[in-house]
Amino acid sequence: WQPAASLPPRGEAARWVVLGGPLGAPSAGPADTGIAEALDGAGVHAESYADLDALAAAVATGMTMPDTVLVECAPEAGTDTPDVRGLLAGALAVCRQWLAEERFAGSRLVFVTRGAVAAGPGEDVSDLAGAALCGLIRTAQLEHPGRLWLLDLDDSEASRGVLADAVAAAPPQAVLRAGELRLPHLARTEPAQASDSPFDPEGTVLVTGATGALGRLLARHLVTRHGVRHLVLASRSGPAAAGAAQLCAELAEQGAEASLVACDVAERADVTALLDSIPAGHPLTGVVHLAGVVDDGVLTALSAERIDRTLRPKADAAWLLHELTKDRKLSAFVLFSSVAGTFGSAGQANYAAANAFLDGLAAHRAAQGLPATSLAWGLWAEDGGMTTGLADTDRRRMARGGMRPLSADDGLALFDAALATGDPALVTVGLGRGGLAALLGGAAPGRTRRTVSASAADKDDLLARLAAAGPGGRDALLLDLVRRQVAAVLGHGSPEDVEPDRDFTELGFDSLTAVELRNQLGTVTGLRLPPTLVFDVATPQDLAARLGEELTAGGLPRSGTGTAGSDDRPSATGRAEDTLGALFRGACESGRVEEAFALLQAAARLRPTFDAPEDAGAQCTPVRLARGGASPDATEPALICFSSYVALAGVHQYARFASVHRGTRDVWALPTPGFGRGELLPASFDAVVRVQAEAVLRCADGGPFVLLGSSSGGILALAVAHYLEKAGTPPVGVALLDTYLPREDSPFTRFAGEMIGGMFDRESLFAHMDADRLTAMSWYIHVVGAWAPDRLSCPVLLVRSSEPPVSVEQAGELAAQEWQASWDGADTVAEVPGNHFTMMEDHAGSTAKTVTAWLEALPGSRPQGSGTPR
Numbered sequence: 015w016q017p018a019a020s021l022p023p024r025g026e027a028a029r030w031v032v033l034g035g036p037l038g039a040p041s042a043g044p045a046d047t048g049i050a051e052a053l054d055g056a057g058v059h060a061e062s063y064a065d066l067d068a069l070a071a072a073v074a075t076g077m078t079m080p081d082t083v084l085v086e087c088a089p090e091a092g093t094d095t096p097d098v099r100g101l102l103a104g105a106l107a108v109c110r111q112w113l114a115e116e117r118f119a120g121s122r123l124v125f126v127t128r129g130a131v132a133a134g135p136g137e138d139v140s141d142l143a144g145a146a147l148c149g150l151i152r153t154a155q156l157e158h159p160g161r162l163w164l165l166d167l168d169d170s171e172a173s174r175g176v177l178a179d180a181v182a183a184a185p186p187q188a189v190l191r192a193g194e195l196r197l198p199h200l201a202r203t204e205p206a207q208a209s210d211s212p213f214d215p216e217g218t219v220l221v222t223g224a225t226g227a228l229g230r231l232l233a234r235h236l237v238t239r240h241g242v243r244h245l246v247l248a249s250r251s252g253p254a255a256a257g258a259a260q261l262c263a264e265l266a267e268q269g270a271e272a273s274l275v276a277c278d279v280a281e282r283a284d285v286t287a288l289l290d291s292i293p294a295g296h297p298l299t300g301v302v303h304l305a306g307v308v309d310d311g312v313l314t315a316l317s318a319e320r321i322d323r324t325l326r327p328k329a330d331a332a333w334l335l336h337e338l339t340k341d342r343k344l345s346a347f348v349l350f351s352s353v354a355g356t357f358g359s360a361g362q363a364n365y366a367a368a369n370a371f372l373d374g375l376a377a378h379r380a381a382q383g384l385p386a387t388s389l390a391w392g393l394w395a396e397d398g399g400m401t402t403g404l405a406d407t408d409r410r411r412m413a414r415g416g417m418r419p420l421s422a423d424d425g426l427a428l429f430d431a432a433l434a435t436g437d438p439a440l441v442t443v444g445l446g447r448g449g450l451a452a453l454l455g456g457a458a459p460g461r462t463r464r465t466v467s468a469s470a471a472d473k474d475d476l477l478a479r480l481a482a483a484g485p486g487g488r489d490a491l492l493l494d495l496v497r498r499q500v501a502a503v504l505g506h507g508s509p510e511d512v513e514p515d516r517d518f519t520e521l522g523f524d525s526l527t528a529v530e531l532r533n534q535l536g537t538v539t540g541l542r543l544p545p546t547l548v549f550d551v552a553t554p555q556d557l558a559a560r561l562g563e564e565l566t567a568g569g570l571p572r573s574g575t576g577t578a579g580s581d582d583r584p585s586a587t588g589r590a591e592d593t594l595g596a597l598f599r600g601a602c603e604s605g606r607v608e609e610a611f612a613l614l615q616a617a618a619r620l621r622p623t624f625d626a627p628e629d630a631g632a633q634c635t636p637v638r639l640a641r642g643g644a645s646p647d648a649t650e651p652a653l654i655c656f657s658s659y660v661a662l663a664g665v666h667q668y669a670r671f672a673s674v675h676r677g678t679r680d681v682w683a684l685p686t687p688g689f690g691r692g693e694l695l696p697a698s699f700d701a702v703v704r705v706q707a708e709a710v711l712r713c714a715d716g717g718p719f720v721l722l723g724s725s726s727g728g729i730l731a732l733a734v735a736h737y738l739e740k741a742g743t744p745p746v747g748v749a750l751l752d753t754y755l756p757r758e759d760s761p762f763t764r765f766a767g768e769m770i771g772g773m774f775d776r777e778s779l780f781a782h783m784d785a786d787r788l789t790a791m792s793w794y795i796h797v798v799g800a801w802a803p804d805r806l807s808c809p810v811l812l813v814r815s816s817e818p819p820v821s822v823e824q825a826g827e828l829a830a831q832e833w834q835a836s837w838d839g840a841d842t843v844a845e846v847p848g849n850h851f852t853m854m855e856d857h858a859g860s861t862a863k864t865v866t867a868w869l870e871a872l873p874g875s876r877p878q879g880s881g882t883p884r
């Protein structure tokens with residue numbers, strides 16, 4: 015891993031999401047990993063959503079999709095055995111949902127690990143499950159370019175300080191060490207000039223997977239080249255394997271004693287018995303682990319069973335061998351890994367994960383002073399074992415990926431050279447012409463920008479030619495494109511070798527070559543195509559027609575101008591929204607706020623309404639922003655937040671606030687009905703109170719709850735609290751965050767214009783204030799009217815901003831006046847840094863801590879102790 019160039023500043027304001035609790039972490043307890051806090055300290059608006067379902071629900075309400083979503087991956091505390099399956103299952107579920115949701119298509123998902131990569135000599139890999147995850151995601155990156163990122167961190171303050179810049183600037187794979195961004199780098203390693211064999215001729219060497227093609231080769235090599243005289247050859251079949259007796263006879267002729275043992279090396283009892291059977295006169299001094307299986311399939315087709323099938327003989331067995339031999343005096347511990355774990359391999363995400371685990375284990379052992387060598391092999395020419403069943407198509411695909419098959423002599427020479435280096439993790443591969451660049455692809459330093467530029471030029475050239483060709487010539491152009499790409503993927507000499515009406519399966523396509531063709535066509539056309547594209551259609555002719563439909567739907571450029579989608583003629587709906595929004599904005603900027611709202615009110619009266627909760631449908635579906643502890647005796651009340659009824663608001667306004675509560679309490683947010691496209695408005699204030707009260711009870715699910723509202727959301731929280739008290743299901747408490755009651759003499763009226771200006775300033779970051787949102791805002795102001803709440807029976811907290819949302823000059827004028835929010839029904843009043851907006855943005859952490867302190871003092875709540883958000 016080599017240092018990257020200095021990190022460029024991020025530039026414009028960023029709004030990112032830190033998703034849920036860390037993958038792989040315990041389900042109960044706080045998730046204090048510091049990611050959200052580090053981003054927050056760098057000025058990033060870091061929001062929290064419990065999961066991708068919650069994020070999708072928030073986006074469905076009209077929220078702008080953040081361009082970056084981070085998923086933290088953390089090992090489970092208190093255990094020495096890595097939970098590889100748990101982490102991979104969680105990551106696989108997240109990847110599937112991310113790739114399937116069209117709303118996420120323009121954003122990137124960043125998996126953040128700690129200690130999952132050895133970024134320098136002697137560095138430990140403390141998170142071995144995270145190492146396996148890296149292998150899985152590297153493959154996912156190949157199958158779905160531009161969608162997934164990997165970033166591994168250390169725990170230094172320097173790295174925390176530059177985390178935001180690193181996430182913004184990093185290529186798809188990177189690590190951060192002591193504040194320095196490092197990128198993957200492959201360099202030639204020279205063996206020592208003179209080196210003794212690490213294998214002791216008086217000791218015993220255990221070889222797993224010994225009856226496969228490579229196992230037999232290696233057993234002979236250990237005897238003839240390294241002087242090994244005592245071997246235990248373990249495999250699932252043992253002496254029953256084909257050629258087993260012949261192998262033992264050959265080794266005996268060379269003066270070696272070999273015993274063949276049937277053993278499941280992923281079973282602790284089997285391995286323990288095997289090790290105990292080794293005679294004390296020739297103790298175990300070396301391990302060579304070759305066992306493994308493949309079960310290929312694209313990422314979206316993987317299952318827990320297929321992951322387990324590849325992990326057992328590779329990762330599980332390696333971990334058992336490590337645990338059961340670490341106290342023995344070994345001189346060699348060699349793991350046969352694969353370049354699939356280092357670079358990823360399309361269609362082999364499970365296999366890549368298993369092999370990346372081996373590489374991590376070798377680094378982990380080396381950091382503990384134990385012997386370890388992991389060899390990430392490329393393709394061997396020797397047939398048998400894991401290369402059995404490779405078709406010519408597979409071999410050509412690997413060759414295009416930069417690899418040439420290793421002969422037996424070359425492979426064994428690399429084995430010897432690798433052991434002589436003393437390095438714990440090495441790539442042992444035969445490279446063809448341009449092989450290194452092909453293997454590293456976009457991960458190679460300095461290659462990403464050129465690759466992106468070339469693909470953009472290809473796309474523009476294709477679109478221009480299609481536009482110039484006219485309808486008659488487009489079909490022929492696209493069919494030629496498809497046949498050329500098919501020929502390249504299958505290794506044919508000419509597009510003419512590809513029959514346009516022949517089924518893709520008959521042409522020789524499988525799931526791996528299908529993904530490769532999809533990626534090639536996606537690069538050239540600029541279309542976002544599904545991995546199953548080849549199997550969704552029958553023939554190259556059908557595929558060309560499908561591409562034509564999608565390109566035409568996107569809007570081909572007029573001949574000689576622009577690119578697809580460049581037609582900027584607004585639709586009728588777009589013109590209406592632009593006109594309404596422009597008129598409203600212009601009137602507000604000129605100080606004509608009352609006329610501006612009168613315009614919106616006239617438009618709002620034309621919208622359909624609901625009166626009964628059942629008529630509102632799913633307009634008030636709660637969104638979970640944070641998940642609390644999962645212990646059965648947890649009694650902390652859920653925090654249920656009400657969106658404001660202003661055009662910019664929505665569940666996202668609590669996402670940054672909620673990040674502080676991750677792992678300590680459930681936090682939900684309710685959207686306000688009528689703000690989404692096509693939604694109904696409430697016919698009255700009572701109608702919205704009833705529908706939100708029902709949503710609150712669904713969230714609480716019989717447990718205690720606290721209602722919270724920021725700005726005008728506090729009015730909704732108060733109204734629902736009154737309703738629920740009368741219904742006999744009261745909240746434990748109500749928290750109001752800078753809520754101004756709707757009175758004619760409210761201080762809010764003195765800076766209403768500044769409030770509206772603040773919304774417009776934040777529009778590009780949070781949500782487009784379209785006609786639905788603007789008219790809904792006006793309608794709510796109308797139906798709420800001058801509603802005045804009575805005192806509640808439960809405790810009420812009022813949190814006020816310490817700064818007015820106005821200019822310095824106006825602030826001076828207001829200083830002598832009463833400008834802060836107030837209500838005599840509040841039992842507790844607290845003040846926090848920031849103004850009406852920034853107390854839930856830059857100062858959201860301080861606001862959340864103030865609310866947390868009040869929550870812990872409520873009757874029935876218990877102090878969080880070590881789980882208190884920091």
